[in-house]
Amino acid sequence: MSQPAARIDANEIDPDLWCLFDQYVHGDIDRRGFLDRAARFAAASGTTATALLAALSPDFARAQKVAPGDARLKTEFVEFASPAGYGKVRAYVARPAQAAGPLPVVLVVHENRGLNPHIEDVTRRLALENFIAVAPDALFPLGGYPGDEDKARELFAKLDQTKTREDFVxxxxYTRTLAGGNGKLGAVGFCYGGGMVNLLATRVPELRAGAPFYGAPAEADQVSRIKAELVLVFADNDERINAAWPAYEAVLKAAGIKYEAFKYPGTQHGFNNDTTPRFDATAAQQAWGRMLALFNRTLR
Incomplete structure (x- = not known):
């Protein structure tokens, strides 16, 4: 007889289990390592470690907000050159089906699994806010997002990050040359993507606005190059990312960078991702609203 599926209440999850899941998500431990160490949490919940992992993992269909074929949007996949990177980049582009005039462009940078269905959905959500949204897939040189989160993480570890960074540059x-764009560029990214937004702010002087969600900081000696206005999003319970913030904030202040930073009480790393129990609806709504306010203020 199969074990019952875990019933997950995010507010009741042991903090140590969140830390363990964070290690798994970011490749510090593999699936077997997670299952072995999660066994005691599963036993306490009356289920199995496998069922517990399934309950913690993304449910893309349940969380989808904008269908791929939504008639309000025009979507397509495009490819363009990246001479200093892997040679070619593939990206998902979403825009309003009808626009009154040129629109701002927002680069959307995924987490460490490539362009999965959740990030495609986020891209469409942005397009419905009257932006042209462009989401590259860092895994394209290795065949693209494989349709499985574990396989995606494994592939991601094989990327040459020097080349991948150049692909995002x-x-x-590319985004600044898109037909229908107004020439003004913003960027949002999540986890790995948040760190990439911080990096792009130092590499792309034309970037006007960046919204890194719980991302690694830019290199301190590069911060003075930032021209973009930043709205930085942090989870409350996210020691791995938050430990670097005081030093990053100090160099942002020293360089005179315009920024705001928000830490959302009681949240976990990844709280904006509504495909998993880490999702915090109130915090996500506030962070999304602040991101939109930034882009509307700086890119219109």
Missing amino acids: AAAT
């Missing part, structure tokens, strides 16, 4: 260059 090439994507930023």
